[in-house]
């Protein structure tokens with residue numbers, strides 16, 4: 001498969017730590033402009049400064065809580081404003097060990113927040129992107 005041209009920008013949700021941060025670094029290394037999404041602005045701003053300095057790429061920060069309709073709409077609006085994009089829809093959280101063993105330590109709200117950001121924002125974002133997808 002051909003690599004995506006570096007003229008295509010990337011939007012990474014959950015870019016303030018963990019896997020999302022690593023995706024953002026890898027995409028910046030390849031030369032893609034980036035939009036970094038999460039709730040913690042300080043961490044996003046810090047990563048954005050580092051990526052601009054080390055890789056000379058354009059980096060925008062979008063603070064959004066993807067558990068909220070407003071947060072998902074903000075991301076979808078950014079994606080719809082231009083395109084195509086590389087979308088790394090990674091926001092959520094992980095637990096360690098067996099699922100049943102991790103359940104007591106995680107609130108119901110937190111379980112919702114793990115599933116809701118990734119699935120709902122993917123649905124909302126891809127709805128707007130699909131008409132622009134290349135045929136085939």
Ligand SMILES: NC(=O)c1ccc[n+]([C@@H]2O[C@H](COP(=O)([O-])OP(=O)(O)OC[C@H]3O[C@@H](n4cnc5c(N)ncnc54)[C@H](OP(=O)(O)O)[C@@H]3O)[C@@H](O)[C@H]2O)c1
Nearest residue numbers: 014015016017018019038039040065066067091092093094
């Ligand atoms: N680590 C693993 O072994 C593993 C395995 C399988 C799947 N995954 C999945 O991979 C993803 C990343 O995991 P990770 O280990 O890198 O977790 P992590 O280090 O906790 O990072 C989670 C990221 O998601 C963001 N996030 C969480 N809730 C959000 C919300 N409501 N709105 C916006 N951003 C939100 C966090 O940013 P803020 O807190 O700043 O908002 C953070 O940037 C998760 O979806 C996880 O379920 C992880």
